[in-house]
Amino acid sequence: MEKTRLPLHLCHVLKTDLIINRVYMFFLGTALSGLFYYRITTLSNIIKTREKPLVPHLLVFISELLFTFLWVLQQAFRWRPVTRTVYPDRLPGDDEFPPVDVFICTADPSKEPSLGVMNTVISAMALDYPPDKLAVYLSDDGGSYVTLQAVREAWKFSKWWLPFCRKYELKIRCPEAYFSAEESCDDRFISCSEFLAEKKEIEKRYNEFKESLEKNCVNASSSASRDHAPIIEVMNDAVDSSQQEMPILAYVAREKRPSRPHHFKAGALNALIRVSAVISNAPYILVLDCDHYCNNPTSARQAMCYYLDPEIPPKLAFVQFPQTFHNISEHDLYDGRLYCYWRRWLGFDGVGGPSVSGCNLYLKREALYGTNNVKNDIDLNHLKKSFGSSNELIRSISMNYKPHLPKERKLTDAQAKEVKRLASCDYDSQSEWGKEVGFIYFSVVEDVITSQFLHCQGWISVWVDPPRPCFLGSCPTNLSDTLVQYQRWALGLMQISLSKYCALLYGRGRMSTLQIMCYTANVFDPIYVVPFYVLAVVPQICLIHGIPLYPKVSDPFFIVFAFVFFASQLKHVQEVVSYGYSLMSFLYELRMWMMRSASSCLYAVIGAVLDKIGLHNAHFTLTNKAGDDDQATLYQEGIYDFQASPMLIAPICSLYILNVVSFVVGMARIVQTESGSEMFVQAFIPLFGVIVNYQVLEGMVLRKDRGRISASVSLLSAVIATFVLCFGSLFLIY
Ligand SMILES: O=c1ccn([C@@H]2O[C@H](COP(=O)(O)OP(=O)(O)O[C@H]3O[C@H](CO)[C@@H](O)[C@H](O)[C@H]3O)[C@@H](O)[C@H]2O)c(=O)[nH]1
Ligand SMILES: [Mn+2]
Numbered sequence: 001m002e003k004t005r006l007p008l009h010l011c012h013v014l015k016t017d018l019i020i021n022r023v024y025m026f027f028l029g030t031a032l033s034g035l036f037y038y039r040i041t042t043l044s045n046i047i048k049t050r051e052k053p054l055v056p057h058l059l060v061f062i063s064e065l066l067f068t069f070l071w072v073l074q075q076a077f078r079w080r081p082v083t084r085t086v087y088p089d090r091l092p093g094d095d096e097f098p099p100v101d102v103f104i105c106t107a108d109p110s111k112e113p114s115l116g117v118m119n120t121v122i123s124a125m126a127l128d129y130p131p132d133k134l135a136v137y138l139s140d141d142g143g144s145y146v147t148l149q150a151v152r153e154a155w156k157f158s159k160w161w162l163p164f165c166r167k168y169e170l171k172i173r174c175p176e177a178y179f180s181a182e183e184s185c186d187d188r189f190i191s192c193s194e195f196l197a198e199k200k201e202i203e204k205r206y207n208e209f210k211e212s213l214e215k216n217c218v219n220a221s222s223s224a225s226r227d228h229a230p231i232i233e234v235m236n237d238a239v240d241s242s243q244q245e246m247p248i249l250a251y252v253a254r255e256k257r258p259s260r261p262h263h264f265k266a267g268a269l270n271a272l273i274r275v276s277a278v279i280s281n282a283p284y285i286l287v288l289d290c291d292h293y294c295n296n297p298t299s300a301r302q303a304m305c306y307y308l309d310p311e312i313p314p315k316l317a318f319v320q321f322p323q324t325f326h327n328i329s330e331h332d333l334y335d336g337r338l339y340c341y342w343r344r345w346l347g348f349d350g351v352g353g354p355s356v357s358g359c360n361l362y363l364k365r366e367a368l369y370g371t372n373n374v375k376n377d378i379d380l381n382h383l384k385k386s387f388g389s390s391n392e393l394i395r396s397i398s399m400n401y402k403p404h405l406p407k408e409r410k411l412t413d414a415q416a417k418e419v420k421r422l423a424s425c426d427y428d429s430q431s432e433w434g435k436e437v438g439f440i441y442f443s444v445v446e447d448v449i450t451s452q453f454l455h456c457q458g459w460i461s462v463w464v465d466p467p468r469p470c471f472l473g474s475c476p477t478n479l480s481d482t483l484v485q486y487q488r489w490a491l492g493l494m495q496i497s498l499s500k501y502c503a504l505l506y507g508r509g510r511m512s513t514l515q516i517m518c519y520t521a522n523v524f525d526p527i528y529v530v531p532f533y534v535l536a537v538v539p540q541i542c543l544i545h546g547i548p549l550y551p552k553v554s555d556p557f558f559i560v561f562a563f564v565f566f567a568s569q570l571k572h573v574q575e576v577v578s579y580g581y582s583l584m585s586f587l588y589e590l591r592m593w594m595m596r597s598a599s600s601c602l603y604a605v606i607g608a609v610l611d612k613i614g615l616h617n618a619h620f621t622l623t624n625k626a627g628d629d630d631q632a633t634l635y636q637e638g639i640y641d642f643q644a645s646p647m648l649i650a651p652i653c654s655l656y657i658l659n660v661v662s663f664v665v666g667m668a669r670i671v672q673t674e675s676g677s678e679m680f681v682q683a684f685i686p687l688f689g690v691i692v693n694y695q696v697l698e699g700m701v702l703r704k705d706r707g708r709i710s711a712s713v714s715l716l717s718a719v720i721a722t723f724v725l726c727f728g729s730l731f732l733i734y
Helices: 015-049 054-079 114-125 145-167 175-180 193-223 264-277 299-307 339-350 380-387 391-397 413-422 446-456 479-497 513-545 556-578 583-612 629-637 646-673 676-692 694-702 711-732
Strands: 009-013 082-086 100-106 134-140 231-234 248-253 284-289 316-320 361-364 460-463 471-473
Touching: 015 054, 015 556, 054 339, 054 513, 054 711, 082 299, 082 339, 100 114, 100 264, 114 134, 114 145, 114 175, 114 193, 114 284, 134 145, 134 264, 145 193, 145 231, 145 248, 175 193, 231 413, 248 264, 264 284, 264 391, 264 413, 264 446, 284 299, 299 316, 299 361, 316 446, 339 460, 339 513, 339 583, 380 391, 446 460, 446 479, 446 513, 479 513, 479 583, 479 646, 513 583, 513 646, 513 676, 513 711, 556 583, 556 676, 583 646, 583 676, 646 676, 646 694, 646 711, 676 694
Parallel strands: 100 134, 100 284, 134 248, 316 460
Antiparallel strands: 009 082, 231 248, 284 361, 316 361
8 A cells, every 4th residue: 555655757947057047047137238338239239320330230130149049948858857766666467567569760771770770679579568558660761681681580580589688687678788898796696606507598598699680681772672662571480499478569651752742750650540549559659769678677677657647637648758879988088978959858857848859758648649539539530530440440549449460470461451552652642640749840850740740739748868768879980970960950950930830829729838949949049050051251350350349358338248258158068067067068969050050051041941941851861870981980089080071061160260260360360450459259259160160171181091081172161261251341331
């Protein structure tokens, strides 16, 4: 009795952070009003007297306005940060657990090697959860026989692996991670000879499994296709080597045709929702990317601490875990940990719940079906309009429906026909799939738009970040992949911010003000590109021409500007450090923010505008998960790898050259004209940029290795910088 009364989870407000944040908001807010007082009075003076050029002052003013607007939105993340703790050992017995379906998406075995994908699949099957309540679905958007064959092999291996995990209560159930862990025997059986013998045997089987995958993936690169019929295979023969039931494992390649839109990952997930509805129809769904394996087998139990709590509102749509990565080097050069997001998510959680972060979340199936569709008295025609014409699928919407899978797990002919229909590329078209039902197709960041829809319908979410990460994925480990990935994210975010779904408009009356601010801050993130470019170009050109844009050192308003700059940097340092990271992480984050703004965001904003006017089609460029040894060495050593398309690198180098030149010329001018006090801020800005990004200089001038910036890119950048300087000079002196 005592046991059931203890809470399954707790939520703590981070009081110290809350106080620091609010004090910071107050002081920075006050300083910003001082800054705008200064700007407005100077601008009106300039307009009256025309003694100084108006254009650069106006541009700097606009950029400060934008910075401030984005800053204000960001403060919602700082308003009420919370953390959560769960107590899975207080859960009721296994027989009270609801079934869970696991969805894993993969798209191309040449960019997403089978071995990694299969490790994710196996780790999901090995979750510490009743196997008869677990079903794992692998969506293969490549429809590749390499992947299908790998799934069959993984199924065979897992018949040995699952009983081994269960018997010895392994904490690491991803085989690759288990066998390569330094202390793989994190279990209590280290000195038991039976365990050691079994482990050796399993390791042998694992190596055979790996070999079979290697042989199988020789033609991986040509095996993915964009033109194929649906292929669905449920692995049969469902008992493991200890005669226990295995979880369901199904391979699903939805139909793809070159002329039909397939909506990328969101489309794949929606096909899985439909197919799984008529096979296992679990009320909860775990979504994983193919590289995010389960690192802690208790994640489902942790999520159930919320779903099984009678006190928690039934409107809980999802329990989100962070994306954590197993391949981060000590330096985390490319800010792959994505810490700035997870820090914000603590605050997001405090105001109604974080947004979906792509994968690693336990979702309530009902939430994806649309609130209006799951009422009891709904008529059949309405349901067909929403869900398409499959009666079988519509029957599954009532959650008590338990589809019948024959004992030997071979789909009956009728079932096989039905699942193929549900995975066909036309199934979506006459229905609300992707519009109101399932994952939303509107943007390439399907996660953000889908969760915004859920929150707007009154659903809530929680953020759980336990000390031992539940999932571990792989993040990009070179500049090119990082910039390409961010460009897609930024493009997706811009698609939302330029549409009627921008939370600022769409969220009104549907979400709380703080939640609206969080969502808006999120989707407006790429807009930093505008003030960033202004501050990276305008003060510099004006420095060369001796046009002061900021107060003199002796002016009292100088303190206001200095305060705004230092307070915001210090706040960033405080956040990095209080989250447990080193001072260097602050620098890496700052650098990556600058490089992303200079490059990814620039193209993303242009792409989104072209997409909006119909001149460009946004698409999903898959992030590469296959390593390259040279690149890995550079990454481990903490050396930037600048090998990337010139398109991506040239903007960064051009800005760098422009800042170096303007600083040198500007300093010469300052010495000559003794205008140090007047031009102090303007000399400081390029100096700051040049020092923070000194590795760009290194890459252009000092390095000789493969990861340097090539001479041709440096030359191109110098030409661009000269052009911007000349053109800017013409324009900015007015
Ligand atoms: O047409 C596609 C494209 C992608 N994927 C899968 O989607 C997942 C994420 O793709 P990835 O290339 O790894 O992109 P990331 O940028 O690393 O993904 C992040 O950003 C995405 C949104 O842009 C989210 O969906 C992801 O969960 C999040 O990890 C992978 O498992 C892919 O196999 C598909 O199934 N079909
Ligand atoms: Mn990924």
